[in-house]
Amino acid sequence: MKHKQTKTCTYTEITAITCDICRRATSGEVWTNSDKIYGAGKTQVFLEIGEYLPDCSNGELIEFDICPDCFRDKLMPVLQALGAKPTISEWDR
Numbered sequence: 369m370k371h372k373q374t375k376t377c378t379y380t381e382i383t384a385i386t387c388d389i390c391r392r393a394t395s396g397e398v399w400t401n402s403d404k405i406y407g408a409g410k411t412q413v414f415l416e417i418g419e420y421l422p423d424c425s426n427g428e429l430i431e432f433d434i435c436p437d438c439f440r441d442k443l444m445p446v447l448q449a450l451g452a453k454p455t456i457s458e459w460d461r
């Protein structure tokens with residue numbers, strides 16, 4: 369005999385992202401724009417710093433949500449003006 373119990377789990381879903389620079393928003397967690405070079409895109413700009421211990425870690429996460437247009441047109445030129453060179457690689461999944 370199987371004894372069953374219905375359980376409910378909760379999770380957090382990203383339903384939209386607003387660009388911290390231009391305020392354009394997604395509907396979901398992926399940037400889309402059929403008029404641009406990308407059909408969909410993800411960006412990540414964050415700093416995670418803290419103490420990483422075997423049984424407990426804690427720290428601070430600083431994030432910027434930036435759309436692909438602002439990443440290419442606004443953030444990249446600033447970083448490159450500071451001397452940073454991007455690592456660019458192809459991906460195929």
Ligand SMILES: [Zn+2]
Nearest residue numbers: 387390435438
């Ligand atoms: Zn933007």
